[in-house]
Amino acid sequence: MNKKADGKIISIYWFIILVVVAGGVFLMVSLYYSSPYDVRDIEADLLSEKIANCISYQGDLNSNLISDAGIFKEAFIDHFLDECDININPVGQWEKPQYYFEVNFYKFEDSRAIILNISEGDINFKSDCEIKDKKYENLVVCSKKEFYTRGFGENVYLIKILSVVRKTEQNVK
Numbered sequence: 001m002n003k004k005a006d007g008k009i010i011s012i013y014w015f016i017i018l019v020v021v022a023g024g025v026f027l028m029v030s031l032y033y034s035s036p037y038d039v040r041d042i043e044a045d046l047l048s049e050k051i052a053n054c055i056s057y058q059g060d061l062n063s064n065l066i067s068d069a070g071i072f073k074e075a076f077i078d079h080f081l082d083e084c085d086i087n088i089n090p091v092g093q094w095e096k097p098q099y100y101f102e103v104n105f106y107k108f109e110d111s112r113a114i115i116l117n118i119s120e121g122d123i124n125f126k127s128d129c130e131i132k133d134k135k136y137e138n139l140v141v142c143s144k145k146e147f148y149t150r151g152f153g154e155n156v157y158l159i160k161i162l163s164v165v166r167k168t169e170q171n172v173k
Contacts, residue, residue: 040165044143047086047101047163054084055103055159056149070152072105072116080118088121097122100140100164108148108156115157125164140166 055062064083065076076083088099100121104114129142146160 040141040167041143043167044141044163044165047088047099047165048143048145048161050086051084051101051103051161051163052145052147052159054086056147059148059150061149061151061157066151068152070155077116077118081120096166098166100125100162102126102162104160106158106160108158111158121164122166125166126162129162129164138168140164140168 055065062076064073066072080086081088088101089097100119100123102117102119105116106113107115125140128140131139141164143163144161145163146158149157149159151157
């Protein structure tokens with residue numbers, strides 16, 4: 001009986017099984033991590049949250065946004081991105097804007113008449129938000145948020161925020 005030859009045959013099969021298992025694990029991991037994550041919906045939600053936190057804190061309107069007389073301050077509105085520490089178009093990162101946001105203020109009593117509108121970015125993205133059947137991955141991702149906040153005195157405002165993120169080149173294959 002030649003026991004040395006039996007051990008060599010088993011070790012060859014063991015080596016082949018080890019290579020097949022390691023190759024399969026490598027293939028599965030590379031396929032899983034090679035596809036990009038589409039995080040545009042999270043980015044749009046985060047942009048909405050950042051804007052909401054800048055406009056209202058604990059249910060009260062930002063004191064830098066409105067005066068004691070109940071008049072919206074133009075300086076805050078004109079420098080909204082700087083005041084809220086929002087950078088929607090980093091220098092040199094993209095050729096075209098990748099974001100759009102719109103903030104509409106309404107009186108509590110009349111939620112149809114806009115009393116103040118603040119918007120920034122590429123307004124053409126807004127029309128893509130109205131598409132009901134989003135079969136195409138190359139469309140923008142939209143996030144809508146609305147809440148009530150107290151202003152000066154007895155004034156209560158309804159604030160509607162629309163945030164839009166494009167970034168299809170980075171997030172969609």
